[in-house]
Amino acid sequence: MVLNSTTLKECLSNASRIKVDESLGPKTTLRVGGHADLFLQPASRDDLIAALRWSRMHGVPVTMLGRGSNLLILDGGIRGLVISLSDRFFSRIEVQDERLTCGAGARLKQLAETSRMAGLSGLEFLEGIPGCVGGALHMNAGAMQQWTFDRVEKITTMDREGDLHVWKGSEVEVHYRSCPLLREHIAIEAVFLGTQSNPSVIRKTMDNYSRRRRLSQPVASSAGCMFKNPDHISAGKLIDELGLKGTRVGEAMISELHGNFIVNLGGAVAADVVSLIKLVQERVMSAHQIELEVEVQVVGE
Ligand SMILES: Cc1cc2nc3c(=O)[nH]c(=O)nc-3n(C[C@H](O)[C@H](O)[C@H](O)COP(=O)(O)OP(=O)(O)OC[C@H]3O[C@@H](n4cnc5c(N)ncnc54)[C@H](O)[C@@H]3O)c2cc1C
Structure with missing residues (x-):
């Protein structure tokens, strides 16, 4: 889609930031994925309203991006407008x-x-x-x-x-x-x-939670738990019991520490992660007849 950012810019205050063909991988914790046609950080509610009205008028799809910690953005990127509310105002x-x-x-x-x-x-x-x-x-x-x-x-x-x-x-x-x-x-x-x-007392509770995370979760780039837990059993346990920890496709790997985390060893692309997801789903289905549902939001093309 070829988008004209000029007409969008004209609707917004100067404080809002618009970027064209912005790389999205670095804006996610998994660090894979393509570009956004347009990327906007509105600096006020009025600018957000103006951008939404502009996108409706021009038939441009809108995708919201938070901190990108539960997103798998595909390698072809996201068509249309990606909006982040990371400005101080929000x-x-x-x-x-x-x-x-x-x-x-x-x-x-x-x-x-x-x-x-x-x-x-x-x-x-x-x-x-x-x-x-x-x-x-x-x-x-x-x-x-x-x-x-x-x-x-x-x-x-x-x-x-x-x-x-x-x-x-x-x-x-x-x-x-x-x-x-x-x-x-x-x-x-x-x-x-x-x-x-x-x-x-609150500090102690937080320290306890963070210690538990440090012991059970990998530090490498990931999107957290990849799959939702099926009823009565954890997805991580199913994956672990099938001996899949450490399995790799390209630079994407099932964490050695936590079976439900897929980590990016550095040079992974979204297609690696997608193939690994399919591999896990097929193995769990054939061993247990359980369909593992992906928790992470897969967006883009
Ligand atoms: C190391 C690690 C540990 C994690 N641990 C946990 C955990 O313990 N528990 C847990 O639940 N999750 C966990 N996660 C996953 C993730 O951090 C959470 O789901 C988090 O809430 C996602 O927030 P985000 O801002 O990164 O959203 P994003 O990943 O950016 O987006 C997630 C979804 O929210 C939508 N969205 C974003 N902003 C808005 C908005 N303003 N309005 C409407 N929709 C919006 C996006 O379009 C997308 O569909 C973990 C992830 C990592 C990498």
Whole structure:
């Protein structure tokens, strides 16, 4: 698709950044994938609204990018407009009493740390998840038997026409690693509810969680767990029991440390990762008649 960025630029303030043919691999933790036709970091809600209206008017597809820690972007890249809410405007965190109001671009680590400093517990589990609030809401990210939406009091979303909506967290339909609303809407802001506690107790919990991660997860580039856990068994255990740890396709390898992580040894391309995913799915299907579902969001062409 040949896109004219000039007409988009004309709709936006100078503070918003637009790039043409932007490489996306370095913007993901797996570090594979092609280019975006257009990449935008809006600097205000008005600019985001203008970009969404421009994309509708010109029939340009829009893809949201968070911290890219749960994405497998294919080698052909993403057609249309990729939007990142990483500008400061969308990354604020404000604390009032037991509530933390966070922009969708705020990092989860920052949210967990701010919550600790304010003496609010309940968000410690977010400390080691390398995403931002928008991505965590979309995925209903979870760890240590806790889920993002457990602590969401309210979220503000924007639909593809640029209109804002506010939802009570308890009213939003969520599942294991999914929030159907956010496949259509864009998360703009969320209010998280903490529980008053002692910052040093919170620190201990966070340290404990991060120690557990260090022992069980590889440090090499990855997108976290590649597959959703089927009912009653972990995908990592299934993969491990089939002796697949260490299996390679090109520069993509099933981690020796954690069977559910596919790591990039340095020069992997998305096609390597896709082949490895298929290999694992076929082996698990033929051994156990279980269809492993990919957790990581595969986007692009
Ligand atoms: C080392 C490692 C450890 C991990 N550990 C965990 C873990 O313990 N638990 C867990 O659940 N996950 C884990 N993950 C996966 C990942 O970090 C989480 O799913 C995280 O929430 C994704 O956030 P992100 O900002 O990176 O989103 P991205 O990967 O950028 O995007 C994920 C999805 O969210 C959408 N999206 C992004 N922003 C918005 C928005 N503003 N509005 C609507 N949709 C949006 C994207 O389009 C995409 O579909 C891990 C990943 C790594 C690399």
